[in-house]
Amino acid sequence: MAESRGQWSGRIGFILAATGSAIGLGNLWKFPYITHENNGGAFVLVYIGMVLLVGVPIMIAEILVGRRTQLSPVGAFRSLGKDKPGGGAWTGVGFLGVLAGFTILSYYSVVAGWTIHYTYLSLTGELATLATDPHALQTYFGRDFLANGKLQVMYHLMFMGFTTGAVYFGVQKGIERVAKILLPLLFLILLVLLAYSSTTSGFNEALHFLFVPDFSTLTTGSVLEALGHAFFTLSLGMGAMLTYGSYINKDISIPRAAFQISLLDTVIALIACVIMFSIINSSDIEVSKSSTILFTTIPTVFAQLPAAGFFNAIFYLLIGFAALTSTISLLEVVSSYAIDDLGWTRRRASVTMGSVIAVFGVLNALSLGGNATLTSINLVGRESTAGVFGTMDYLASNWFLPVGGFLIALFVGWILGVRDTVDELQKGHGEMPWFKLWHVLIKFVAPLAVGAIIVSVILGREYQ
Ligand code: TRP
Numbered sequence: 001m002a003e004s005r006g007q008w009s010g011r012i013g014f015i016l017a018a019t020g021s022a023i024g025l026g027n028l029w030k031f032p033y034i035t036h037e038n039n040g041g042a043f044v045l046v047y048i049g050m051v052l053l054v055g056v057p058i059m060i061a062e063i064l065v066g067r068r069t070q071l072s073p074v075g076a077f078r079s080l081g082k083d084k085p086g087g088g089a090w091t092g093v094g095f096l097g098v099l100a101g102f103t104i105l106s107y108y109s110v111v112a113g114w115t116i117h118y119t120y121l122s123l124t125g126e127l128a129t130l131a132t133d134p135h136a137l138q139t140y141f142g143r144d145f146l147a148n149g150k151l152q153v154m155y156h157l158m159f160m161g162f163t164t165g166a167v168y169f170g171v172q173k174g175i176e177r178v179a180k181i182l183l184p185l186l187f188l189i190l191l192v193l194l195a196y197s198s199t200t201s202g203f204n205e206a207l208h209f210l211f212v213p214d215f216s217t218l219t220t221g222s223v224l225e226a227l228g229h230a231f232f233t234l235s236l237g238m239g240a241m242l243t244y245g246s247y248i249n250k251d252i253s254i255p256r257a258a259f260q261i262s263l264l265d266t267v268i269a270l271i272a273c274v275i276m277f278s279i280i281n282s283s284d285i286e287v288s289k290s291s292t293i294l295f296t297t298i299p300t301v302f303a304q305l306p307a308a309g310f311f312n313a314i315f316y317l318l319i320g321f322a323a324l325t326s327t328i329s330l331l332e333v334v335s336s337y338a339i340d341d342l343g344w345t346r347r348r349a350s351v352t353m354g355s356v357i358a359v360f361g362v363l364n365a366l367s368l369g370g371n372a373t374l375t376s377i378n379l380v381g382r383e384s385t386a387g388v389f390g391t392m393d394y395l396a397s398n399w400f401l402p403v404g405g406f407l408i409a410l411f412v413g414w415i416l417g418v419r420d421t422v423d424e425l426q427k428g429h430g431e432m433p434w435f436k437l438w439h440v441l442i443k444f445v446a447p448l449a450v451g452a453i454i455v456s457v458i459l460g461r462e463y464q
Contacts, residue, residue: 005336058234073242076239081415093407122312153362
């Protein structure tokens, strides 16, 4: 069974693939702009706290369920839940994960596709020309690019093509190989950009902004946003880490791996912030709408440097790479359901699921201005949920992931049973002096914290 499902080549293969899943647009696009909106320092500290107290424990729980069952989410919860309280109903957690993977991928790949266009614009020099005038670039981004349905669909389909290709070739030859090549490259490019940013005049100010907390600016909203983001950036709540965990051997320490993946993810997010804030601070260009910093402000700042085209190109390529190792994990969850549960071959599963999501994603691609109906549809009725794109993001970030994470924590904390849990965690790890601490976190702290997100969503606050 394990043979036909696939396995990582070893510990490093797993860590790289899982870190590749974790590091993505969440780190390089979303984290910098929400840190900017939430005034830096204190938010960063709370975020790190959330990663440690909630993120790492839930990641351990997910990987543990995956390795225990050697199955993807639907099968995993079905087999473990079978003779426990709740029984077959736990299978629903698996299906929720598949639904979340489908939904997230359908819009994530649209944004990921932007990086291809921006790499292209950098190489042709067009971006540098546009970026000499901040307003011209804003207009270009919103009117000529987002609202250009043809371009949006084309890049989205391209990105889905790359993603499907990697999943098609399997756990070791596809997913792991891509991560092994792209991740080191990503680290290297980031280090080059970090070294460069340290020579800019805005570097110290950026460090101050990020690492000197001012708690007076912290609100309940930012605490919950930090938690929601910790979830998204660590790829938790929908069984992605569970699925990747189903391809590991018993000789790997799950807690150590979870800690290392989370650490790498957090360090990369912080480096991305240092780079971006340094270069923004060194110029007198004002940051307009935070969520578009990456595609409007950054190129404008780069434009003032020598070799702007070059820096821009490697920068967008980097973001594209990071996004690709994340979209791969999203498609893997959906595909492995078809492989494990429907008995499909990997080829059939990846191509069919990849195509269905690609086609559905066209609706997202056209809802950024390309098509009036899709752009204005608003099922939730709040500003940020406008369009099919906004609705999908809202559903995934506010409902599917928190509810999924909540149920995974409940399952492992309360239902699975201490004996099975300890048994699985000890394999590849040995003595666990911190087991009680983890158990308290997964039983009480994680469900309560994630429950707070769900309650606040019900009460009407959104976390994107
Ligand atoms: N973690 C990725 C990011 O930060 C996105 C991602 C990949 C994800 N797989 C996931 C998010 C599974 C939630 C669940 O960009």
